[in-house]
Amino acid sequence: MKNFALIGAAGYIAPRHMKAIKETGNNLVAAMDKNDSVGIIDSFFPEADFFVEYERFDRHIDLLRRKGSKVDYVAVASPNYLHDSHIRFALKNGAHAICEKPLVLNQHNIDALQEIEKETGKKVYNILQLRLHPSIISLKNKVEEKLATDPDSIFEIDLTYLTSRGHWYFTSWKGDDAKSGGIATNIGVHFYDMLSWIFGPVLASEVHLREDNASAGYLELKNARVRWFLSVDSNYLPESVKNSGQRTYRSITVNDEEIEFSGGFTDLHTASYEHILEGKGFGLEEARPSIEIVSHIRTCDVVNAEPEKGHSFLVGK
The missing domain is CATH 3.30.360.10 (Dihydrodipicolinate Reductase; domain 2)
Structure with a gap:
């Protein structure tokens, strides 16, 4: 069982990520969104910690790492212009990133993320369902x-x-x-x-x-x-x-x-997660x-x- 965190828990696509984490047998330990309309979490991971402030979420993820229960993957479902920053957050905290489309807004951001992949040894995966x-x-x-x-x-x-x-x-x-x-x-x-x-x-x-x-x-x-x-x-x-x-x-x-x-769109996130967890993302x-x-x-x-x-x-x- 892998530990997941989710950034963008109140968005339209977030429930598909929660469902995919659940259906692949993994655990959501923490979620963050500046909006607190996230009752959907109860349907999947009621024990997950939730934050509305990025700074407290950042501190929590760091504490988990220091206690030996680090996050393995960060799912990024935040607004498009924040994807680059939130992917960087995942990699720098020793986690792989699974990001919604579009991965980033400009191709030069991909070049920079490749450098951080090399530095951290962690991977960035895009949902290309x-x-x-x-x-x-x-x-x-x-x-x-x-x-x-x-x-x-x-x-x-x-x-x-x-x-x-x-x-x-x-x-x-x-x-x-x-x-x-x-x-x-x-x-x-x-x-x-x-x-x-x-x-x-x-x-x-x-x-x-x-x-x-x-x-x-x-x-x-x-x-x-x-x-x-x-x-x-x-x-x-x-x-x-x-x-x-x-x-x-x-x-x-x-x-x-x-x-x-x-047809078939609602199950493609779970298939994407399976693909990633098999090392084929x-x-x-x-x-x-x-x-x-x-x-x-x-x-x-x-x-x-x-x-x-x-x-x-x-x-x-």
Whole structure:
């Protein structure tokens, strides 16, 4: 049984980390969040110590280490802009870090974390859950079979991800680009990871729309052309989705064939933890391509979409 600590215990994704720690047979000994709406802890680890002040949490983790009951892993589920600092905290306290996506906001942060890994001998793992989704693994296998016979194949891909959010979103840290990295980083980074994992490195990238509630663009990968559209605005939902009462819409088509991957998301954190505990987790270099993609999307100029590069939600507007 390994000892875990959790930073960001009051957030949306925190219960999945608690569930994963529980289901892998490990123990959460301490959790920290500046917000104290963390009653969910009782469902998993009622004996865990909880802190609302980082300084007291820091002291507690240090005391555990000195008493011989050190924390083995720190799960980081804090706001995106704090990931880098909280990963450093884990490593410097002799623990491995398991961090939510995006790992960091900029690629230079990865270089610095690699140095601290070397200094401490501890590892940084990123939750890249789509790499463990059965439908995505099946797609990767099909693509590899095709490329084995035709290495120059180019796949045509349309990615659409709409996850409606209310007014609270833009008041929270998620609505602040400096803290979240913007729409493409906050809700899109794991899709970019999945696409570059399957179809190869980025050759070109364009942004056609970059607004607070939506972003769209084009990625040219080694073996794919990707038109993507992401939004947290329910007005973009297809009428059929609105009429069904749903507020989320995911669609990935590869050569006009829909890839079904809407189910199975809730168990992927446990699978990710199992993967990490088996010594097969996704580290800093695996995270780098997607961080480079979202960093470019955040900072490059917005250009008009050529018809063959524009997502269908934009073309014709």
